[in-house]
Amino acid sequence: MKLVITIPAFNEEKTLPKVLSELPQKIQGIDEIQIVIVDDGSMDATSEIALKNNTVLVRHTQNMGLAQTFKRALNEALLLNADIIVNIDADAQYDGAEIQKLIQPILEKKADIVLGSRFLGKIEYMPFGNRFGNQIATAVVRWLTGLKITDSQTGFRVFSREAAARMNILSKYTYTQETLLQAAEYRLAVVEVPVTFRKRSGKSRLISSLWNYTRNAGLTVLMGYINYRPLRFFLSLGALSILISSVLGLRVLLHYLNTGLVSPFLPSAFLAGVLLVVGLQLLFIGLIAEMVKFSRKTSEDVLYQLKKNKFNE
Ligand SMILES: Nc1nc2c(ncn2[C@@H]2O[C@H](COP(=O)(O)OP(=O)(O)OP(=O)(O)O)[C@@H](O)[C@H]2O)c(=O)[nH]1
Ligand SMILES: [Mg+2]
Structure with missing residues (x-):
């Protein structure tokens, strides 16, 4: 069993070392662990940190946005013959030590996709606007897909090889909902595991303004839905x-x-x-x-x- 941990990173030199240090060296049921960092055109030392830490570095020469970065990460992991792929953000909001429990449903063949749910787990701090937006987005995805989920936006997720091969991300903006629409379309089993979500230390790269986020995420979901139905x-x-x-x-x-x-x-x-x-x-x-x-x-x-x-x- 080979596990590939993917980390999309855009100007995350401050938090990436912490994320890397928290990743487990050994995991039960896994023979080999490899780390892939996709540097999305960072202007800081993100790539240097990746190289120093013995990871596989993929670098976009221009900023392509999170959705395309995530797509690249999944494909890279498949090329590395991953059996299981864990995605964790580079901003140290998720705790790598939780990977063991996150991959369990896949090892037990009970799931194709595992979402680390912040709403089932513990949220140290999330601004009211983000919390509200997350809840609305999850409600919409739940309604469209019939998946009984509590956190459609989480960046801490696991894919089986099968599920990762099924993902075909077209959005430029966010992959979080689109992947779930596809999971529902291809009848992949989605399971949630509670995770801890820490306060973001720097400024969010994604949620710069709630209105922009809602508009872009809304359009992505609508287009995704029209594509499949x-x-x-x-x-x-x-x-x-x-x-x-x-x-x-x-x-x-x-x-x-x-x-x-x-x-x-x-x-x-x-x-x-x-x-x-x-x-x-x-x-x-x-x-x-x-x-x-x-x-x-x-x-x-x-x-x-x-x-x-x-x-x-
Ligand atoms: N926003 C953004 N993030 C990117 C991009 N490319 C890669 N990333 C990475 O994607 C991950 C998630 O981005 P965040 O800005 O934390 O998004 P988020 O977790 O939804 O938002 P917060 O709750 O505010 O942290 C981080 O590891 C980023 O470094 C990009 O172009 N834009
Ligand atoms: Mg974040």
């Missing part, structure tokens, strides 16, 4: 439009049958016509999007087959 999404919108059109149209029709006149309901009649056309178009868009989804899923299956196979050492 296009028919349901567009059929619902189309049906709603046609329903409103029918109600308006019926009122005009009844009035016409009674009086032989359309007026004074001309605007309603016009609106009903427009909504009917829009609704029908949405239904057709739904059908086309569903066909596009089939082609996307075929590509994802090819990627999955390519990624899950191990490489000759």
